[in-house]
Amino acid sequence: MSEPALVGVINADGTFTARYLHWAGTPTDTVAALRTIWADHFGRDTAALTVALLDRDWDRLCPACRHCQTKAIPVTVTGVGHALAAAQPPVQGRIATAERHGYTEWMYLIDDEARTVRVYEATVHDRWLLHSEHPLSHGAPPATARRYRRGDRVAVEYLDDPDEPLRPGDQGTVMRDQPPGSHTVTVVWDDGTILSMLLDCGDGIRLLTPSPDATTPGEQSR
Template sequence: MSEPALVGAITADGTFTARYLHWAGHPSDTVAALRVIWADHFGRDTTATVDCLLSRDWHSLCPTCRHRRPPAATVAVAGVGHALATQQLVARGPVVRGHVATAARHHDTEWMYLIDAAAHTIRVYEATVHDRWLPHSLHPLD
């Protein structure tokens, strides 16, 4: 089962910048995809990985996918996944920014995956019933 999410970056003080991810699987699957994207496609360059993730909203992260027919209204980004087409970006809005301690849930998102470049980790948050973000897990990028 898939639930919409946010994916992006976080700083040491808890501020984040993120984009919409429509098709996020279980956190273990999304963390695994982010690790492959970081290591294989961007050669462990965290800045380049974050820049790419923040460049657009995403339908799915699938670094090794070989769809015969990509999802409708998406743009394939080799080694990363499928980005949402421009007309869909307007519906979700621009980049999402905030502080995890005070930020409200964005639309119908259930998860938030944030790369901490300084710590080389992926922080996973889950949406609460009160539309706030609760820390779920912490994973090393490597």
């Protein structure tokens, strides 16, 4: 499910500046993505990371993304993510008084000096409550996603093309093993449709049940 969020930076005067992030996922997902982008693409340069994040509104963060122009994703920033074509001005304010922005559930603010990510959760009163704080350098890089196997049961998370005959939540069975290095997964959907998901060009699926001979659960979405 999409959990819209804000992602940005804590300014020196205590205010924040942030951009809209549509497919944010959970805090675990987003913090892991920010850590990977910071370390792998920007060489642990926190200032460069925040400049890139504040440059535009985002469809999703995707450290492994490559250039891929489609109807739904006209802008790809290699190593960072898929951006939205239209952008509003950045959201600015003070944490204590800032109201929730639209339907956003989370806000991720990078502290350049401390090299941390502060995670704020929207409350029922449309205010922001500190949820957790995470060092950008903490822990090992996220593990490589498990490849999908023939017989895996999967569900649609999101789609590149809104005109496709699938909708988020639709379920199916993986038709063949996903080859090493491939970002394409061919699925037989429960309505009988056979359709390949392009995980590096805006399609996303999640694992429901691994095939009987698979021993390692996992998830992959791009």
